[in-house]
Amino acid sequence: MSAREISRLVVPGRGQSVWLVLLSSAAMAFLAVFALALSVTASQLAGNWSTALARTATIRLSAPPAEMDAQTAFVLEVLRTTPGIAGARVMVSDEQAALLEPWLGPDLPLDALPLPRLIEVTETPEGPDRQGLRLRLAAEAPGAVFDDHTRWRRPLAEAAARLRAFALVSLGLIGGVTAAIIVLAASAALASNGQVIRVLRLVGARDRFIALAFVRRISGRAFAGAMAGTALGIGALLLVPEAGGSVHLLSGLGFSGAGWLLPLAIPPLAMVLAWMASMATAFQVLRGVT
Amino acid sequence: MIAFENVAHDYGGGPLFRDVSARLEQGSFHFLTGPSGAGKSTFLKLCYGELLPSSGRVSLMNRDVRTLSRDGLAGMRQRIGVVHQDCQFLDHLSVEQNVGLPMTATGRPLSDSDLSDLLGWVGLGQRAEALPPTLSGGERQRAALARAIISAPSVLLADEPTGNLDWDMSQRLMMLMIELNRMGTSVLIATHDLQLIRFAKAQVNARVLRISGRRLQIAGAEL
Numbered sequence: 001m002s003a004r005e006i007s008r009l010v011v012p013g014r015g016q017s018v019w020l021v022l023l024s025s026a027a028m029a030f031l032a033v034f035a036l037a038l039s040v041t042a043s044q045l046a047g048n049w050s051t052a053l054a055r056t057a058t059i060r061l062s063a064p065p066a067e068m069d070a071q072t073a074f075v076l077e078v079l080r081t082t083p084g085i086a087g088a089r090v091m092v093s094d095e096q097a098a099l100l101e102p103w104l105g106p107d108l109p110l111d112a113l114p115l116p117r118l119i120e121v122t123e124t125p126e127g128p129d130r131q132g133l134r135l136r137l138a139a140e141a142p143g144a145v146f147d148d149h150t151r152w153r154r155p156l157a158e159a160a161a162r163l164r165a166f167a168l169v170s171l172g173l174i175g176g177v178t179a180a181i182i183v184l185a186a187s188a189a190l191a192s193n194g195q196v197i198r199v200l201r202l203v204g205a206r207d208r209f210i211a212l213a214f215v216r217r218i219s220g221r222a223f224a225g226a227m228a229g230t231a232l233g234i235g236a237l238l239l240v241p242e243a244g245g246s247v248h249l250l251s252g253l254g255f256s257g258a259g260w261l262l263p264l265a266i267p268p269l270a271m272v273l274a275w276m277a278s279m280a281t282a283f284q285v286l287r288g289v290t
Numbered sequence: 291m292i293a294f295e296n297v298a299h300d301y302g303g304g305p306l307f308r309d310v311s312a313r314l315e316q317g318s319f320h321f322l323t324g325p326s327g328a329g330k331s332t333f334l335k336l337c338y339g340e341l342l343p344s345s346g347r348v349s350l351m352n353r354d355v356r357t358l359s360r361d362g363l364a365g366m367r368q369r370i371g372v373v374h375q376d377c378q379f380l381d382h383l384s385v386e387q388n389v390g391l392p393m394t395a396t397g398r399p400l401s402d403s404d405l406s407d408l409l410g411w412v413g414l415g416q417r418a419e420a421l422p423p424t425l426s427g428g429e430r431q432r433a434a435l436a437r438a439i440i441s442a443p444s445v446l447l448a449d450e451p452t453g454n455l456d457w458d459m460s461q462r463l464m465m466l467m468i469e470l471n472r473m474g475t476s477v478l479i480a481t482h483d484l485q486l487i488r489f490a491k492a493q494v495n496a497r498v499l500r501i502s503g504r505r506l507q508i509a510g511a512e513l
């Protein structure tokens with residue numbers, strides 16, 4: 001029998017600490033999958049809201065029906081001659097109906113309502129001189145209001161950044177708690193195997209051999225538990241129903257594309273964590289045995 | 291191999307013995323006797339570093355035990371075979387695996403034929419697969435002796451190795467230890483069994499040490 005095999009054999013496979021490691025690393029890995037998904041999703045949201053939306057703006061034009069078309073032409077002309085504007089497009093009434101439908105219902109007599117006209121503006125990466133644009137619009141088309149979305153974009157981006165920080169703190173806490181549990185489990189395993197340690201020291205085994213025998217077993221269990229927890233976590237994420245469109249926060253919790261490979265890092269990380277925590281504990285306990 | 295200089299040991303309730311000086315030379319054969327509770331097992335534990343002396347100096351292979359690192363002590367124990375008074379096995383491993391442990395747990399090669407020869411010698415050939423808790427007292431002692439000598443140690447320390455054995459088996463194990471001594475191993479056996487000491491003295495030049503009255507004495511010719 002090789003030293004490696006005997007090292008696997010010398011620690012009895014029973015005892016509560018085995019279950020403690022298995023179950024707690026499964027539970028922690030399950031939670032880690034969600035925290036990871038939350039942090040990835042929040043990062044994406046923060047990114048989307050602060051870049052993509054920064055390039056679009058809307059002009060709301062209110063005018064008496066008779067002047068509407070003329071003012072629209074004025075506004076488009078102003079936009080065309082403003083540096084930093086990539087394009088402008090008047091929304092057709094079907095699009096406006098689609099925007100309002102969630103709020104007012106599908107059978108909307110749109111023509112009967114005195115709705116403002118909406119002009120979608122796309123900015124170049126440099127963007128226009130917003131203050132100058134507002135002044136020119138006020139002079140030439142008094143009913144036009146330029147809205148660059150900052151008002152609602154900023155709090156959303158901030159919320160997403162907070163969520164991400166929250167998720168990262170959660171990941172840190174999960175790692176810390178897992179390490180603490182492994183340390184406890186390793187101490188328990190070593191304490192309940194005093195006879196094993198004494199006999200191994202008696203026959204001349206070095207501390208490293210004895211510690212490895214325990215560490216292998218504990219980190220193996222941590223890996224197995226984390227595998228199961230990660231698989232369950234991914235399964236649970238796949239069950240979150242997909243809601244289309246841009247309502248991202250809850251429906252979009254999860255990973256996309258290659259991002260699904262990210263949680264696969266959890267089991268090896270759990271094993272490394274368990275390895276380090278149990279190694280440190282084992283050497284500390286061994287120091288008390290001659 | 292092992293030297294005691296003015297050694298005293300104290301478990302906390304006053305010294306068990308003091309001013310103990312002794313040398314176990316290479317190839318020597320010693321018995322250690324004394325009343326129960328005199329400190330024979332304690333003396334053996336001092337010999338392999340399980341205990342440190344309260345005062346004085348114990349040297350293993352010319353190294354002060356106090357100055358040995360943990361790995362250094364482990365290295366010493368790889369050259370010292372110990373039969374513990376209460377045997378001490380890994381109860382979830384078979385007799386065979388326990389006997390091979392001094393080799394496998396220290397990364398030394400173990401030959402299957404040596405292992406089965408040795409088990410045959412101590413009469414445990416049929417019990418190789420048994421678990422230690424299912425062994426009789428005598429079988430445990432035989433397994434413990436087999437484990438102590440599997441590595442062909444430089445020193446053999448045996449604490450009451452024949453306490454539970456019939457006379458035939460005691461003689462057989464004693465011959466095994468005498469044979470080992472003839473090949474150069476220093477042997478120290480703690481025992482109460484005067485018959486066994488007499489048997490051994492007929493075969494080898496054995497000296498008898500006796501702990502009594504908190505001192506170590508060289509026993510006289512009465513044995």
Ligand SMILES: Nc1ncnc2c1ncn2[C@@H]1O[C@H](COP(=O)(O)OP(=O)(O)OP(=O)(O)O)[C@@H](O)[C@H]1O
Nearest residue numbers: 301302306324325326327328329330331332333375
């Ligand atoms: N770990 C310990 N802590 C405190 N006292 C101890 C300890 N080990 C042994 N003793 C005491 O030290 C004395 C000597 O014990 P030891 O085991 O060395 O005796 P012994 O000569 O081997 O006896 P026996 O012939 O019965 O095996 C005993 O009185 C025992 O109670």
Ligand SMILES: [Mg+2]
Nearest residue numbers: 330331375449
């Ligand atoms: Mg004793």
